[in-house]
Amino acid sequence: MNTKALRVCDVTLRDGDHAMEHQFTVEQIRTIARGLDEAGVPLIEVTHGDGLAGSSIQYGISREPEEEYIEAAAEVIRHGKLTVLLLPGIGTQKELKQAAGWGAKVVRVATHCTEADISEQHIGLAKKLGMEVGGFLMMSHMAPPSKLAEQAKLMESYGADCVYIVDSAGALLVTETRERVRALRDALSDSTAVGFHGHNNLCLSVANTLVAIEEGATWIDGSTCGLGAGSGNTPTEVLVAVLKKMNLETGVDLFRLMDVAEEMVRPIMLHPTTIDRACLTIGYAGVYSTFLRHAERAAEKFHVDARDILVELGRRKTVGGQEDMIVDVAVELSERQTHAKAIQ
């Protein structure tokens, strides 16, 4: 088992933004960021679920301006590092510069797992700004390990300090996670870290994270109460407890972290983190976890089954960011239904 120091990144205030339907208050951000920092979490990510400038009709309008969320977190984080997410194509270098000005020290630059070459400018700028950079290969289940390794090397060549296997759909099986993390570890230089970001749609997030660590991943994502897209992320407090039992040090105070989860996060959750049939369909069909709430809303508006929408989105090989396809598919399914009824 790898003995290098593990670095936990908590994404409650970023991936959790999807589950909160972008309705976090500035006060909630401040309270939870302080709690995570006091519990010793080294990286605390705060951004719209779809990254900087993600507030949009397409992905959901944030309740408060980005600046207020990020500055509130920057004010209370004393020990850890304020982290932000950026998806090239949505956010630009302009927003990255702003976020650095507001106090962000780490950025994860995320692309679909075969499109790493759109991240060159953003990774380059982040390094110039003195930030640490994690490259995020989203929807890693859609590409074979060799392809992921090639893409990770691109991000490394742009200056990334770490490259992540990102299981955005919560679709990776344990062996698939192992092969992918191993491919990155083999391909990247020793000075570049490998990371893993899981989702729990198949109830494999902790197991996948453990094999990722076994294969050399050291930057590890989790979310308190699992608050995140789809069935949520690897629950940070559960992961820290398991790692402690395995004598793997994270530097995180387990009980304090449990308190953050129980007292600060659980009471404000809009939905319990659970694997219902829609979430399970996401993991099973390999669809972007963020599509969940959008698919549920479209299902209601156009009177179709959310699972049919999700399966069709999987069949069309949609990628992260294509939330507009959900309405497109729902309209088509609804027209098909109407047509079928008419000829009955």
Next chain:
Amino acid sequence: MNKIPVAIIGSGNIGTDLINKIRRSSLLEMTWMCGVIPESDGLARARSLGYKTTHQGIEDLLQHAGDFQIVFDATTAKAHVLHAELLRKAGKIAIDLTPAAVGPYVVPTVNIQQHLDKMNVNLTTCGGQATTPIIAAINRASHVEYAEIVSTISSKSAGPGTRQNIDEFTQTTAEGLVQIGGAGRGKAIIVLNPAEPPILMRNTVYAIVQELDEEAITRQVEAMAAAVKQYVPGYKLKAKPIYDRRDRKVTVLLEVEGAGDYLPKYAGNLDIMTSAAVRVAEEFARKLLGNGAGQEAQSKASVSGQGVSR
């Protein structure tokens, strides 16, 4: 019917696709193609179709400046900044397909008539060409307070220029929604999808309007889609506009299939650029030929020593 002679700088995919579209035009006459790579497929094609070519760049092309009046630039933003100056001095009208944006952004169905007095115009982005007309159309029915567009293109149709400068797409397209489309604020998002077989270009247009007059908006949007379809045959509304009364929101789903000239059909994003460029050149040509109120452009053309081809 008389035609205006044109030249193309850039012998890549875009330049080569332009040849086919210019050949179909009743107002434009293809003359020269200029590149920098002697063995490029584009130059070979141009030669085989009987056009003159040079692989020695714009300086060589301008030795033959008397042969053409309008120049399409399908190179790079950096190159166009240099070309723009040379073309201006030579008195040529430049249709810029790069992101350089030396001249104003133009979209044929929306604002070209306002810019026929310019010597350099820019085609904005593929997403801009696809979505700005729809925002402008909605804006005719009811003021668009906020416009947001999402363009999804196949990974295969996104060249290295787009990939390395992806911010240019989002920023330029967003500016166009406001400057050309008339929206109060604008936002643009681009998504690359690597699926095989490659997906067609799709665009989603969201608009928050002052007053949700569904009938008027639908009428304007359908009329505009028909107008764009005249020069981009594969441009279509995927469904009737979708309305959300509570948010005063209009959603329009668009698909753009390429004509399959030189570029494959999935590359609707490139096709809409070359189609729009040719349409813009035709508007200039019409003016130069004196079919419209073309006095000013004609005199400019004579100042440049070319006169009007008759």
